[in-house]
Amino acid sequence: MISPSDSSVDACPDSAANYLQTGDTASLPLLCHYPVKAQYLSNDPNYLSCSKQACVEQIGGICLQYACLGSVTFHVVNIRTDIEFVFFTGDFSLPCVLTRTNPIKFANPSAPLYGHVSSIDSTGTSMRLTWVSGDQTPQQVQYASGKSATSTVKTFTVADMCSASGIPSPAKDFGWHNPGYIHSAVMTGLLPSTTYSYKYGSSSVGWSNTLSLKTPPASGAANLTFIVYGDMGKAPLDQSVEHYIQPGSTSVASAIATDIDAHHIDSIFHIGDISYATGFLAEFF
Structure with a gap:
């Protein structure tokens, strides 16, 4: 492919x-x-x-x-x-x-996708949502039954990648893939340890499904249940071969999802080595 x-x-x-x-x-x-x-x-x-x-x-x-x-x-x-x-x-x-084959186009290459929610401080009152779209026009996250926040938008180009002079590199040469546009918006005015619904996108590119998030407890809470992991790696969900596969990564992802469904989890900490694309940008996105 x-x-x-x-x-x-x-x-x-x-x-x-x-x-x-x-x-x-x-x-x-x-x-x-x-x-x-x-x-x-x-x-x-x-x-x-x-x-x-x-x-x-x-x-x-x-x-x-x-x-x-x-x-x-x-x-x-x-x-x-x-x-x-x-x-x-x-x-x-x-x-x-x-x-x-003939070229196969995605139905909506500008669709808002792959939203990630993260806490920005220890108060439990603000959460950042980051997502990717093929469109650079600012979009919105709508949340908490009537609130909204507009995204800031960033991207990077092949010129931002590094390469030794005269030597092809994966990220800048044969591994380059257009990253689209990275949208980020902060949801404010939230309460700690509270579940909220949200969706993101715009009327022009479409909206994500309505999702839910739970804010973490405020600093000083008596109890906190969390998951910590790192160096998970990545692997395809089919029988494909691709660059740099770590087969155990899918088991880690499944175990985390099972724990979230079965237990009261307040926070998840990923402590590093999160991409594993090592220059092949189609894998990162």
Whole structure:
């Protein structure tokens, strides 16, 4: 899977050096632009056994040539830029493209997505919401049955990435992906240890689902139940290979969700190493 659809799918053996810059030795298709994810068709047992077939050439109702059929499933999130799926042979080290799909566009590349709520102080009366959109016009968070706050908007460009002179780097060169626009707004006038509903977006780009948050207890509260974790890593939710996978990360995320559903959790602390994109921006967003 590549994105954007005009990314180069030429074979670039030198891309192996770009991966090694990050300390990762995993095998990925050595294309001239970073492939977001990839799968072997051997993930479908029907493909290698050719147990499913289709006629690709026939004369007078007689099939002259059959093709083996196979399928794989990709878990895809809205990364705003259009995507293509590329079918290649030659293994990862010398990929040779056989065919590719037409570009596939997301229904709403400007949609407000991936909201994260965080506490800004120890009073429990203000919470910051940060989200990403393909649109740079300020948006709103609406909360507490009638209140609203307008977002400030920031982004960064390829010029902000660092690279040694004359040496390609993942973030600035073959791993670059447009990050969209980062929106941030602070919800004020809240009460500690209280649950509020909220949604974010705008009438022009659409709104998120209505969600809920719980403010933390005020400083000095007698009891506090919290989760602390770090160095979780990341991994795909399908059978894909991608850069720098930590398989245990999905188990950590599931365990945290289970604890939140089953127990009274006041706060969650992530203590660091949160991205793991190491220069491949499509993974960060």
